Amino acid sequence: MSLHGSLKSTADFGRCYEAYYPMLCMIAYEYTRDKVLAEEMVGDTFLALWEKRESLEITTSVKNYLIKSTQNTCLQYLRKKKLQIRRISDETEWEHIPWSDDYPLGQLFEKELSDKIAQAIETLPPKCREVFQLSRIDEMSYSQIAGALQISENTVKTQLKTALSRIRNALRDYLPIVLILLANGRV
Structure with missing residues (x-):
């Protein structure tokens, strides 16, 4: 037509x-x-x-x-x-110019993405959330997490895989923001 x-x-x-x-x-x-x-x-x-x-x-x-x-x-x-x-x-030698106070849209994107990540983490099942936080926030190794929680390393890997999958799914609508942040090395 x-x-x-x-x-x-x-x-x-x-x-x-x-x-x-x-x-x-x-x-x-x-x-x-x-x-x-x-x-x-x-x-x-x-x-x-x-x-x-x-x-x-x-x-x-x-x-x-x-x-x-x-x-x-x-x-x-x-x-x-x-x-x-x-x-x-x-x-420029100032890598973060687009995210300075002169670029409020970038700051808004960054805050919104950060809020969405925090919300996604909060919705994880308790054990899954705990494993994720120990791994990604406290930067503990699989063996350290397994020892601290008295679970196997395979359980740690499974819980972490589940957490990452759920977070990725929760953030799928934010791909454009993630692309912009990735372009600037912020993620």
């Missing part, structure tokens, strides 16, 4: 914008965690759609096309931001 055929007029395009804009902003917000930035990403998506309307061929529904386009716009933005952060880090 051609886009031009489904959005024949400015009025049709306007109705499409009104119908999908709120949903697309929610999707973009999941990537950016910033309302204004999310709205900008969706605006860019609609602008690109308008500019290509005469030649664009859509093989799925307009809704699915817009969702995918919004996701791609957000991912492109995050990749670009990651490269900018890396370039700034490479070009």
Whole structure:
């Protein structure tokens, strides 16, 4: 189906914008965690759609096309931001400039991720949480943990594997933030 055929007029395009804009902003917000930035990403998506309307061929529904386009716009933005952060880090002797007081969004990302990690740890079963904290926070070896808790090293490994899996699962929606922090060596 051609886009031009489904959005024949400015009025049709306007109705499409009104119908999908709120949903697309929610999707973009999941990537950016910033309302204004999310709205900008969706605006860019609609602008690109308008500019290509005469030649664009859509093989799925307009809704699915817009969702995918919004996701791609957000991912492109995050990749670009990651490269900018890396370039700034490479070009200066002050490695943490993007996360300074002049970069509140970075601080917000870092705090939000830290809070989510703490929440994920708190939801672990008690023994699993204890093994995780001894390993990752107290930096104890498997044998030290096994001795302290009077359990086998295999049990320590199993509990730690379970903890990491649950934490990873709890943080799966925060991949964009993790990518930005990784780019700056913060994780």
